[in-house]
Amino acid sequence: MLVHTALGRAEQVARHWSAGGCPVVIHCDARVPDRQYGRLQRAVADDPGISFARRYRCEWGTWGLVAATQDASERLLRAHPDIGHVFLTSGSCLPLRPVQELVNYLAARPMTDFIESATTEDVTWPVGGLDRERFLLRFPFSWKRHRRLFDGYVRLQRRVGFSRRLPPGIVPHMGSQWWCLTRRTLSAILEDPNRRAYDRYFRKVWIPDESYFQTLARRWSRQLESRSLTLSKFDFQGKPHIFYDDHLQLLRRSDCFVARKIWPRAGKLYRAFLTDGQGAMKRAEPNPGKIDRIFEKASGLRTRGRTGLYMQSRYPNEGWDNGLTAGRYSVFQGFTEVFEDFVPWLERHATARVHGHLFGPGDAAFAGGQQILNGGLLSDAVLRDYAPRDFLTNLIWNTRGERQVFQFSAWANQALIWDIAKDPNAHVSVITGAWAVPLSRSELGFAEVRAEAARLQKQESAFLEALRSPYARARVMVWSMAHFIRAPMVPLQSAIEVIGPRKAAPLAEAPTLVSLEGFPQFLQTLKNNGMHPFLVGDFPTGTEPQPPPQQARPYLVRQ
Known part of the structure; x- marks a missing residue:
C-alpha cells in the first residue's frame, strides 16, 4: 500500500485488509513528516499483519514510485511465502467488496495476472503527448517542480535527434499502475538477471510506474488479463x-473489488464498505463498464456544458462550447440607416423583444430604454466591450424562451462577426452599403467622409465574408441597398416570417424610408474621388431613386 496523505484513512483500510487475512506492507512517502509517520507506525503496531517498507521520495512521474513498489513487494514476498497474488493499492483506495471475495476470486485464477498492459500504438489515454517519446527520450527533471527545465530538455533532445536504445528483449507497454500480479510473475520481475539494466533504463522514463511492471509482466506472465481490478x-x-459520499450507489453498481480515489472525508463510503460480508455488495464479476456512461456524460458536461452556458472549468479554452447561444435570435444590419422608425415598427409586427444597437459606439440600447436586463446584464459599454462574446451569450441565456432581436452596423464592435456567422441560432439580415446614408448627411469634411466610407465598407466586407464562409452556420439574407429599396416589402416579409409575425396576414405597412435626396450624387462624388462604394449597389446617376408604384397595400412611406 502506497500512502502519502490522509494517514488515518490509510490505517483504517490497512486494518481492514489485515482483518480479512491479507498481510499489508505500507510504504509511506519520504516527504511525509517523521512525526506523522511515527504516529501511523504506533497506531498499527498492535496488528502483526501490517509492516512497513523502506521510505522513498515519491514524486509523480518519477522513479521513486517504482522503487517504493519494488521494495514493498520484496518485503511482502519474503515475509509471507504462502501468498499467491500481490495486490498494489494506495491509501486513497477503498475495498468495495468483502476481502474474502477477492481472495476466493484470485484463488480460482492462480496463474492469472491482472495488469493493464498495452503497446504505445494501442494506447489513446495519455494526455499531453509523449506516448512513444517517453521511452525514447530522457527525463531527469521533475515535470511538476521544474516544468521549464523539463520542457526545454525535451525540445533540446528533439532538436538534436536524440533517441535512447531500448534494452534487448522488451517491448514498451503502458497501463494503470494499480495491478494484481501472481507471486511467480512478480518474483520473476524482481529477480530478473537483467533487472539492473531495466532499472537503469526506466529510471529516466517519464511516469515509469505506468510502464515498468506493465512492460516486464509481458516478459514473464503465463496468463495475463489486460485489466485492473481497481476501479479508477x-x-x-x-x-x-x-x-464522494454521493457516489455510494454508483460504486455499488460497478461490482469492482477496489476503487480509487476516495475523498478522505467521505465517511459514508468508508462506513458502507469497510463492513462485514452481509453488508457488502453482492457477488458478481467486476464490471466498471456499467458506470462508464455516467462518467462520459459527466465529462461532456464539464468540457461542453449545456448549450449556451459557460462555466469556469471550460471557459478558457476556445471551442469548448456546446453552442455559443441558448436560443434563436435575429440580427438586422443596415435597416435603421434606411428606415427612420424601423425598431418601433418591428416591435409592432414581430413576436420578439426588439433592441436597438447593442454593440454600437455607445451603451447597449436595450428594448424600452432599460439599463439592466435579465440576469443583471448591464448596458454599460465598457463592460460590454470587455467581453462582447460573453455579453451576447449572457443576453440569450438570460432571456431564454423569448426571441431576441438587435441591430448591428458597420460602426459596431466587429469582434463578434465570426461568432455570429458560425452560430446556427443566428438569423442575420443585411442591407449592404446602408452605412453610406448617414455619411451622405454628415457635416464632416469630404476627405474625412471618404476615409470613413472606405473604413466602413472594408468592415462590412469582412462581415459578409464571414457570413459566406464555409464555416458559417447562421441563416443569412443579404440585399444590396439599391436592390432593397426598389421593393422592400418582400425582404421585410421574409425577415418577419423567420422571427414570427404577430399576425398571420401579410404585412400591411412598411416602415418610413429615410430621405435619399442627394444620395446618388454623393455616391458619384465618392466614385469620382477614387472610393467606389460597390456594396451600395447600382444607383442611377443624376436622378433620385424612384419610390415603388403607389398601391393600397402594401405601400412604402417616403418623406
Whole structure:
C-alpha cells in the first residue's frame, strides 16, 4: 500500500485488509513528516499483519514510485511465502467488496495476472503527448517542480535527434499502475538477471510506474488479463476522478473489488464498505463498464456544458462550447440607416423583444430604454466591450424562451462577426452599403467622409465574408441597398416570417424610408474621388431613386 496523505484513512483500510487475512506492507512517502509517520507506525503496531517498507521520495512521474513498489513487494514476498497474488493499492483506495471475495476470486485464477498492459500504438489515454517519446527520450527533471527545465530538455533532445536504445528483449507497454500480479510473475520481475539494466533504463522514463511492471509482466506472465481490478476513472485532463459520499450507489453498481480515489472525508463510503460480508455488495464479476456512461456524460458536461452556458472549468479554452447561444435570435444590419422608425415598427409586427444597437459606439440600447436586463446584464459599454462574446451569450441565456432581436452596423464592435456567422441560432439580415446614408448627411469634411466610407465598407466586407464562409452556420439574407429599396416589402416579409409575425396576414405597412435626396450624387462624388462604394449597389446617376408604384397595400412611406 502506497500512502502519502490522509494517514488515518490509510490505517483504517490497512486494518481492514489485515482483518480479512491479507498481510499489508505500507510504504509511506519520504516527504511525509517523521512525526506523522511515527504516529501511523504506533497506531498499527498492535496488528502483526501490517509492516512497513523502506521510505522513498515519491514524486509523480518519477522513479521513486517504482522503487517504493519494488521494495514493498520484496518485503511482502519474503515475509509471507504462502501468498499467491500481490495486490498494489494506495491509501486513497477503498475495498468495495468483502476481502474474502477477492481472495476466493484470485484463488480460482492462480496463474492469472491482472495488469493493464498495452503497446504505445494501442494506447489513446495519455494526455499531453509523449506516448512513444517517453521511452525514447530522457527525463531527469521533475515535470511538476521544474516544468521549464523539463520542457526545454525535451525540445533540446528533439532538436538534436536524440533517441535512447531500448534494452534487448522488451517491448514498451503502458497501463494503470494499480495491478494484481501472481507471486511467480512478480518474483520473476524482481529477480530478473537483467533487472539492473531495466532499472537503469526506466529510471529516466517519464511516469515509469505506468510502464515498468506493465512492460516486464509481458516478459514473464503465463496468463495475463489486460485489466485492473481497481476501479479508477480519469477526466479529460488525465486527472483521477474523486469519489464522494454521493457516489455510494454508483460504486455499488460497478461490482469492482477496489476503487480509487476516495475523498478522505467521505465517511459514508468508508462506513458502507469497510463492513462485514452481509453488508457488502453482492457477488458478481467486476464490471466498471456499467458506470462508464455516467462518467462520459459527466465529462461532456464539464468540457461542453449545456448549450449556451459557460462555466469556469471550460471557459478558457476556445471551442469548448456546446453552442455559443441558448436560443434563436435575429440580427438586422443596415435597416435603421434606411428606415427612420424601423425598431418601433418591428416591435409592432414581430413576436420578439426588439433592441436597438447593442454593440454600437455607445451603451447597449436595450428594448424600452432599460439599463439592466435579465440576469443583471448591464448596458454599460465598457463592460460590454470587455467581453462582447460573453455579453451576447449572457443576453440569450438570460432571456431564454423569448426571441431576441438587435441591430448591428458597420460602426459596431466587429469582434463578434465570426461568432455570429458560425452560430446556427443566428438569423442575420443585411442591407449592404446602408452605412453610406448617414455619411451622405454628415457635416464632416469630404476627405474625412471618404476615409470613413472606405473604413466602413472594408468592415462590412469582412462581415459578409464571414457570413459566406464555409464555416458559417447562421441563416443569412443579404440585399444590396439599391436592390432593397426598389421593393422592400418582400425582404421585410421574409425577415418577419423567420422571427414570427404577430399576425398571420401579410404585412400591411412598411416602415418610413429615410430621405435619399442627394444620395446618388454623393455616391458619384465618392466614385469620382477614387472610393467606389460597390456594396451600395447600382444607383442611377443624376436622378433620385424612384419610390415603388403607389398601391393600397402594401405601400412604402417616403418623406
